[in-house]
Structures are given as structure tokens and as C-alpha cells.
Amino acid sequence: MWYFLELLANGALVGLMYSLAALGFVLIYKSAGVPNLAQGTLVMAGAYAVWFFISLGLPLWIAVLIGCVVLFVFGLLVERLLLRHMVGQPVIMVVMLTLGLEILLRGLVPGVLGAAPKPLSIGVGLSPVIIGDVFLNRAYLWGGVLALVLIGLSLAFFRTRLGTKMRAVSDDHVASWAVGLSVERAIGLSWGIAGIAAVGAGTLWGSVQGVDWTLSGLLFPAIAVVILGGLDSIPGVLVGGLLVGILGSVIPGYLDSMVGGSTREVVTSLIILLTILVRPYGIFGREDIERI
Numbered sequence: 001m002w003y004f005l006e007l008l009a010n011g012a013l014v015g016l017m018y019s020l021a022a023l024g025f026v027l028i029y030k031s032a033g034v035p036n037l038a039q040g041t042l043v044m045a046g047a048y049a050v051w052f053f054i055s056l057g058l059p060l061w062i063a064v065l066i067g068c069v070v071l072f073v074f075g076l077l078v079e080r081l082l083l084r085h086m087v088g089q090p091v092i093m094v095v096m097l098t099l100g101l102e103i104l105l106r107g108l109v110p111g112v113l114g115a116a117p118k119p120l121s122i123g124v125g126l127s128p129v130i131i132g133d134v135f136l137n138r139a140y141l142w143g144g145v146l147a148l149v150l151i152g153l154s155l156a157f158f159r160t161r162l163g164t165k166m167r168a169v170s171d172d173h174v175a176s177w178a179v180g181l182s183v184e185r186a187i188g189l190s191w192g193i194a195g196i197a198a199v200g201a202g203t204l205w206g207s208v209q210g211v212d213w214t215l216s217g218l219l220f221p222a223i224a225v226v227i228l229g230g231l232d233s234i235p236g237v238l239v240g241g242l243l244v245g246i247l248g249s250v251i252p253g254y255l256d257s258m259v260g261g262s263t264r265e266v267v268t269s270l271i272i273l274l275t276i277l278v279r280p281y282g283i284f285g286r287e288d289i290e291r292i
Contacts, residue, residue, distance in 0.1 A: 002133040007253040008246060013140035015225075015245015017208075019237045020147040021201040022222035022229075023154060024194030029231045030158070031166040031190035032083075034091060037098040040219025041105035042195055046071050047202030047211045048113050051120050060122060064203055071195030079188035102216070110213040117210035122203060143204040147241075150200055155234050157193075166190060221248070224268045228275045230285025239283060244271060 021043050028036040049070050053063035078101070086094050124142050128135040157163045166186045205215055221244055229240025252263040275282065 003253070004250065006134045006136075007250045009134055010137055010140055011246040011249025012242050013137065013144040013245070014249060015241040015243065016144035016147040016238075017140065017201065017204055017241075018218070018221045018225050018245055019241025020143070020150060020197065020204065021218045022225040022237050022241060023151060023201070023234070024197040025222055025226050026232065026234055026237050027154065027194045027197065028187075028190045029226075030234075032187045034094045034098070035231070036191075036194065037095060037219065038102040038105065039194065039198065039222060040216040041102045041109070042071065042198035043202040043205065043218050044211075044213060044215035045074075045105055045109050045202070046195070046199035047120065047206035047215050048109050050199065050203050051118050051206065051211045052113060054120070064199060067199045067203075068196045071199050072192040075191030075193070075195040076188045078191050079184060083187060083191075084184055102219070106213055106216045115213060117212040118206075120203065120206040120211050122207045124207065137208075139204070139208050143208070146200060146204065148238075150197060151234060151238050154193075154197075158234065162189075220265070221268055224271045224275075226282070227272055228282055230282030233282065233284035236282055236284035244268065247271065 021039070024042060025036055025039045028034065028039075046067055049067035050060075050063045053066050054060060058066070082097060082101070083094065086097060122139075122142070124139050127138065129138055129141055130136075158167060166189065201218070202211075202215060205218060209215070224244050225237060225240040227240075228243060229236025229238070248264045248267050251267050255263045
């Protein structure tokens with residue numbers, strides 16, 4: 001029983017950290033209406049940025065702040081230099097553009113800053129938090145708390161006037177242009193905010209597993225989270241992250257010893273496939289019915 005509760009609790013905390021990695025995916029989709037396949041490498045780049053500024057001797061909080069500025073500006077540049085030239089093109093071409101950006105960053109950032117794993121300390125001790133006979137990973141616990149805070153701030157942001165404009169842009173670009181809304185500015189802002197979320201996720205995950213190119217692999221569980229929760233739903237990110245984290249912890253916790261390991265990726269893949277087959281718009285996603 002205690003083993004199950006430990007898997008459940010740590011899986012939920014990991015799921016919250018998945019939610020933070022997936023948050024930028026939803027933010028961009030809510031404003032641009034396009035899946036961002038580069039979100040995994042944005043998380044990786046955010047972790048590298050924080051590590052780089054810490055290596056210069058800066059305190060953690062200043063390194064994170066500068067990293068947020070760098071990734072925010074990078075997001076604005078992506079819209080200005082790349083996405084703005086894709087206006088009027090099929091959505092699939094924009095998706096392929098984000099995939100190309102993902103491949104470019106995955107090679108470029110480690111190539112410039114070093115591919116070897118780098119430690120990133122956020123001042124959290126290695127000793128677990130013990131509740132009864134349940135051992136909680138301290139880094140996961142802090143990461144889960146921060147993820148809840150940032151997701152809550154994102155929910156509050158989309159209730160503001162600016163957030164409402166960004167949601168309107170996602171609904172209909174042409175209508176937004178017609179009423180005087182700047183579609184380009186909204187999309188650029190969404191990429192910038194996604195970059196800030198990526199810095200938070202990258203810092204937390206980098207402190208857990210080190211900073212290297214493998215952080216870009218967070219795109220896979222992030223996609224599972226947004227597909228399960230809903231591509232355009234921030235509450236869905238939270239619920240989807242919890243479910244993906246719990247299922248990806250409890251099921252492998254019992255099956256890995258029987259089959260030799262590596263069942264977490266199988267569980268994540270099944271979540272994606274079953275969700276698409278049963279409820280393709282996710283738990284909280286908006287259902288759009290189109291005639292083909």
C-alpha cells in the first residue's frame with residue numbers, strides 16, 4: 001500500500017512538471033492555433049540559458065530572470081523572422097517550420113554550449129521528504145509547487161484584456177484583423193510567454209536530470225499531456241499532466257520488474273493513441289465539428 005502511495009504521489013509531482021513543460025505548447029496554440037513542435041527544445045534552451053548565466057557567476061534568481069528575457073525575445077524573433085513569412089500558407093507548413101526549428105535548436109544549442117551533461121543546482125537538498133512511509137522526491141515537490149503557481153498565473157493572464165485578445169486571435173485571424181487586433185503581436189507575445197514557461201520547466205528538469213540535449217525529449221510527454229487535457233485548455237494541461245504522470249509512474253512501477261523496464265514510454269504512447277481514438281479533442285478541449 002505504501003509503495004503504491006509513493007508511486008502515486010511522486011507520479012503526480014512529475015506530472016505537474018510535465019504540465020509546466022506543456023504549458024508553452026497550449027499558450028501558443030491558444031493564440032496562433034498551431035501546434036508548436038519546438039517546445040521541447042525551448043525547454044532545453046531555457047535550461048542551457050540558466051546554466052550558462054550561473055556559470056558566469058550570477059546568482060540563480062538573476063540567471064533565471066535573464067534566461068526569461070532571452071527566451072522571451074527569442075520568441076518574438078521567431079514570429080518576426082519566421083512565422084510572419086508563413087501568413088497564408090497551409091497550417092501543415094507552419095507545423096513543419098516548428099519541427100525544423102526543433103531540429104535546428106537541438107543541434108545548435110548543445111553544439112555551442114557543450115553536449116556533455118551539466119549539473120544545475122537550484123538549492124534543493126537531495127534528501128527526500130518523508131510522510132509516513134512515503135518518500136517524496138524533494139526536487140519533484142518544489143517543481144510541482146512552482147508548476148501550480150505558473151499554471152495559475154497563466155489562467156489569470158488569459159482572463160485579462162490582453163489574454164482575451166489573444167484568444168480572439170486564435171479563434172479567427174481574419175476577423176481579428178478586421179476589428180483592428182494585431183495578430184502578429186498576439187502570436188509573438190504567445191511565443192515569448194511560452195519561452196518564459198520553458199525557462200521554468202527547463203530549470204526544474206535540468207536540476208533533476210542535468211542539462212543536455214535529452215531535455216528536448218520532454219516534447220513527447222508534453223504532447224501526451226496536451227492531447228489528453230485538450231490543446232487549447234490550460235486547466236486541461238494541469239489535469240492531463242497529473243494523469244500522464246501518475247499512469248507513467250504507477251504502471252511502470254509494477255510492470256518494469258516483470259518485463260525488464262522501459263514501459264513508461266509505452267504507457268505514454270498508449271495515452272496518446274487511446275485519447276485520439278476515443279476523445280480526439282481531449283478532456284477539456286473545444287470540440288470543433290467540420291464538414292469534410
